[in-house]
Amino acid sequence: METFLDLGGRVAVVTGGARGIGAEICRLLHSLGACIATMDLNREGVEALAAELSAKGPKAAGYGVNVADPAQVEAAAEAVLKDFGKVDVLVNNAGITRDNVLIRMTDEAWDLVLNVHLKGTFLMTRAFARPMLRARKGAIVNMASVVGIMGNAGQANYSAAKGGIIALTKTSAKEFAGRGIRVNAVAPGYIATDMTAAMSQEARDAMLKVVPLGRPGTVSDVASAVAFLASDRAGYITGQVLQVCGGMLM
């Protein structure tokens, strides 16, 4: 049976695949037929996921990579090309938070969050765009956030990084469009993950009040949007930010 979304024969690179949204993206893209190369600081985590996926379908491999480190990213790109021969899809998902009100935010918290999200997305795009440019084909999906559009008290570093990712998405979409490479972003709202579970109950209640659909999003809600943008079904979509936020931002 032909399915609506088919990624059979594609190779997808997913960063931050050890848990949460990234792990769900790996599972979904894999279930749609894609081979998965996933990277994370947590090497054991992605290796375990890759072993689980490989056992029941297309090839998958995990790599221990700090996406903020140029040398590690270059080495990872080489390893993936050697192991898989090509790259069709890149999902820049790796991220962390170090929340604090702006006047109490340390330089380290600012640099760390900006480096992992924004510099990491830049480094990965630079390294993996090359095989896509050669192939004149590819899809890149960057993980943004609604706070990158609307801001969020206590997240100066995170929201600035996500806003930067949106601008980076649009610029790379313009640079690569003539080469058959599409670049889009997904902007989740309040999603139930380990990352949001760390928030206070009060903060979570306050967030739910502003979500018209009245529930937190799931990792599967986000992964579905990523899978769509990564597939040929989104063939005429580039430079866009798809919000997956239950209507929180309209």
Added chain:
Amino acid sequence: MAEENVKEKVVDIICKLLEVPREKVTMEARYAEDLGADSLDTAELVLEFEDVFKISVPEDAEGRIRTVGETVKFIEEELAKKKAMAS
């Protein structure tokens, strides 16, 4: 690498990447004006030259290289420098 060889390889790479016929790729041909290359094309060419000839092209050199002939000359000089360092 012999001189003719560098020239041949450079022309090969340009033809393939820019999808232009061989006769257009003269030593005097300018990338933008004569071969229709945009900035991403030239960036891709630089990466390809770096890979194939195992040299590194500094950013300031990119601005100085405007024609196919200048490219061949630059690569030959870099290869000569490398050879001199190795011996």
